[in-house]
Amino acid sequence: MVNELSNSLLPVYNRADIIIARGEGAYLFDEAGKHYLDFASGIAVNSLGHCHPHLVNALNSQAAMLWHCSNLYRTRTLETFASRITTHSFAQKVFMTNSGTEAVETGIKMIRRFHYAKGTPRPHIITVTGAFHGRSLACISAGKSRKAVEGFEPLLEGFDQVEFNNLAALQQAITPQTGGIMLETIQGEGGIRVHSPDYLQAVRQIADEQGILLLLDEVQCGMGRTGSLFAFEQYGITPDICTIAKGIGSGFPVGACLATDHAASGMTKGSHGGTYGGNPLATCVANAVLDVILAEGFLSQVAVVGDVLKKGLLKLANQFPEIIAEIRGTGLMLGIKMHDSPALLVEALRNGGLLTAASSNDNVIRILPPLIITLQQAEDALHIIHTTLTKHKR
Numbered sequence: 400m401v402n403e404l405s406n407s408l409l410p411v412y413n414r415a416d417i418i419i420a421r422g423e424g425a426y427l428f429d430e431a432g433k434h435y436l437d438f439a440s441g442i443a444v445n446s447l448g449h450c451h452p453h454l455v456n457a458l459n460s461q462a463a464m465l466w467h468c469s470n471l472y473r474t475r476t477l478e479t480f481a482s483r484i485t486t487h488s489f490a491q492k493v494f495m496t497n498s499g500t501e502a503v504e505t506g507i508k509m510i511r512r513f514h515y516a517k518g519t520p521r522p523h524i525i526t527v528t529g530a531f532h533g534r535s536l537a538c539i540s541a542g543k544s545r546k547a548v549e550g551f552e553p554l555l556e557g558f559d560q561v562e563f564n565n566l567a568a569l570q571q572a573i574t575p576q577t578g579g580i581m582l583e584t585i586q587g588e589g590g591i592r593v594h595s596p597d598y599l600q601a602v603r604q605i606a607d608e609q610g611i612l613l614l615l616d617e618v619q620c621g622m623g624r625t626g627s628l629f630a631f632e633q634y635g636i637t638p639d640i641c642t643i644a645k646g647i648g649s650g651f652p653v654g655a656c657l658a659t660d661h662a663a664s665g666m667t668k669g670s671h672g673g674t675y676g677g678n679p680l681a682t683c684v685a686n687a688v689l690d691v692i693l694a695e696g697f698l699s700q701v702a703v704v705g706d707v708l709k710k711g712l713l714k715l716a717n718q719f720p721e722i723i724a725e726i727r728g729t730g731l732m733l734g735i736k737m738h739d740s741p742a743l744l745v746e747a748l749r750n751g752g753l754l755t756a757a758s759s760n761d762n763v764i765r766i767l768p769p770l771i772i773t774l775q776q777a778e779d780a781l782h783i784i785h786t787t788l789t790k791h792k793r
């Protein structure tokens with residue numbers, strides 16, 4: 400039965416052979432009743448873990464009130480979310496989407512439209528190696544990962560890719576056609592790769608000098624994952640455009656493209672849209688997520704638990720130097736860089752009761768727990784990793 404079902408799915412995913420039936424807090428339970436400490440969080444999505452009571456209540460009451468009415472009318476849930484996220488960020492304008500990809504698409508269109516509206520089209524956007532911005536044609540054209548683009552050409556024109564964290568390469572790539580620079584503040588799929596603060600600050604300055612827009616893609620690293628609401632806060636910069644998704648819905652599909660009034664100035668009536676974006680179910684959940692993340696002390700606790708976890712991982716890296724090359728990241732966005740492919744270790748950890756997520760680049764195991772984990776759960780995960788590495792070594 401199980402095999403029949405999975406055979407009818409487009410085989411684009413390599414799924415583990417366990418059937419997840421239920422989630423509670425930081426744990427997932429399979430149909431056989433085995434529980435897993437979920438340090439993958441649906442790939443940085445379940446920011447408040449599984450079935451958080453505040454989110455369940457919010458969604459249940461919204462479900463009995465209003466599901467959908469289109470963007471032809473106003474709703475409180477949407478306007479409340481827009482007002483809160485702008486109050487807590489650099490942005491003055493918000494466009495809601497159903498996914499990270501759509502948020503990035505919106506940002507790319509916004510950059511092109513900004514220069515078009517000024518009468519000086521500058522349609523090119525600079526991206527960096529290892530980038531991941533989603534799977535639409537525009538997003539794979541921006542990311543340029545070989546695996547993601549193979550067989551899907553012709554790609555969308557206008558993305559110029561330069562080496563990660565290389566300022567000189569970025570400066571050289573700027574032409575009169577360059578309208579924007581798009582970066583993940585911290586790369587997720589690329590292997591939890593962190594830019595140097597100097598680099599990000601210099602990129603901000605170059606964008607200002609050249610009159611081009613800086614888009615920071617925080618679909619994975621944003622919404623509290625690094626211990627601040629946005630990861631860029633830790634670098635002392637703000638973008639012109641920022642894309643969010645994943646953690647803002649904690650499992651409900653929702654994303655947003657945030658922008659300054661200036662950057663959004665080309666997006667006039669009728670220039671963009673979407674049927675579902677800003678839907679009451681999605682925005683009510685996003686509001687409920689903000690209630691928790693913005694509560695006093697929540698983000699500082701993310702930083703505290705993240706530090707404990709990182710220290711523990713660094714200790715393991717010292718104990719197992721023949722397996723682990725490096726520990727990366729900050730807050731609860733951490734990476735174990737391996738000497739070899741991480742696939743076997745990810746599987747062994749899963750068998751040991753800990754879920755993690757391999758990155759598609761650079762042999763990294765991503766540690767992306769729900770932001771609500773306790774210190775004890777961080778210690779439990781370190782214990783499972785230690786036991787698994789000990790066996791792995793033999």
Ligand SMILES: *Cc1c(COP(=O)(O)O)cnc(C)c1O
Pocket residue numbers: 497498499500501503531532533534583587588616617618619620644645
């Ligand atoms: C996951 C991700 C996306 C794409 O989001 P989807 O919701 O899968 O469409 C875009 N950018 C980054 C940085 C991501 O991690």
